[in-house]
Amino acid sequence: MEKLGRNDRCWCGSGKKYKQCHYAMDQKIESYALAGHMVPDREMIKNPEQIEGIRESSKINIAVLDYVAEHIKLGMSTEEIDKMVYDKTIELGGIPAPLHYEGFPKSVCTSRNNEVCHGIPSKDIFLLDGDIVNVDVSTIYNGYYSDSSRMFCIGNVNEENKRLVEVAKQAIEVGLSEVQPYHFLGDMGQAIQDYVKKQGYSVVLDFGGHGVGLEFHEEPMITYIGPRKTEMLMVPGMVFTIEPMINAGKPDVLIDEESGWIVYTEDGSMSAQWEVTVLVTEDGYEILTY
Ligand code: MF3
Ligand code: CO
Numbered sequence: 001m002e003k004l005g006r007n008d009r010c011w012c013g014s015g016k017k018y019k020q021c022h023y024a025m026d027q028k029i030e031s032y033a034l035a036g037h038m039v040p041d042r043e044m045i046k047n048p049e050q051i052e053g054i055r056e057s058s059k060i061n062i063a064v065l066d067y068v069a070e071h072i073k074l075g076m077s078t079e080e081i082d083k084m085v086y087d088k089t090i091e092l093g094g095i096p097a098p099l100h101y102e103g104f105p106k107s108v109c110t111s112r113n114n115e116v117c118h119g120i121p122s123k124d125i126f127l128l129d130g131d132i133v134n135v136d137v138s139t140i141y142n143g144y145y146s147d148s149s150r151m152f153c154i155g156n157v158n159e160e161n162k163r164l165v166e167v168a169k170q171a172i173e174v175g176l177s178e179v180q181p182y183h184f185l186g187d188m189g190q191a192i193q194d195y196v197k198k199q200g201y202s203v204v205l206d207f208g209g210h211g212v213g214l215e216f217h218e219e220p221m222i223t224y225i226g227p228r229k230t231e232m233l234m235v236p237g238m239v240f241t242i243e244p245m246i247n248a249g250k251p252d253v254l255i256d257e258e259s260g261w262i263v264y265t266e267d268g269s270m271s272a273q274w275e276v277t278v279l280v281t282e283d284g285y286e287i288l289t290y
Pocket of ligand 1: 097098099101102104108109118136137138147243275
């Protein structure tokens, strides 16, 4: 890493002198690194201008999901959800991040029931009475990325599946309560793992959250295993997603070979997921998307 003098301009692009900007924070981070902890590098710490860009992107991301929430209904095909997401995102000046991302064919992921994530919208897949479906919206606006997903209960969902959806939602709250500067991502991971286990469910280990903002998927990878005091140090300016996938049965998953995308629970059990984008602040966190 480039060594800066205290009177040089800060590396973050704020235009301020280093000593009046990220100097003290860098010293603190360095002390954690020396103690053997994983610490973020500069690309993972966003400056105010970038944060504002991600905030604006997040507003569109939320508006698209709100639009889906208003219009999603029993009998609709998942292709219709895809069209809503595409049209609304474009209308608001954004670009759906999934479209053509590493070959993904659609603008949104729609994952039903035993699908864990990366479900591909199709004109042949309909929302049926009792389905639980995750709609995962990722947005590019003005070059900045935001990412969030919600669960929707279609028609009469049984109590068991309703509880799974609620526990997946609550897992986000449990995770958020651990987001604090100079705590560790492992604190957050452990809290989610403990909570979900206690509810009798499991957390998928093969897929995690991620840094987000300047790219769709940035470092660090966000895991939900813990233990506390491990994984990366959380530092103000970091932006990442919390998006644990919760299975009613075992945590193991299978990837559909034909599409190369759709992820299923191996044991056929139901799966639920919510996702938020969160910013670490000086005294806690700010939720950018929900
Ligand atoms: N939206 C997913 C996430 O939360 C990523 C989907 S990748 C895609 O990280 F290509 F399937 F869109
Ligand atoms: Co994500």
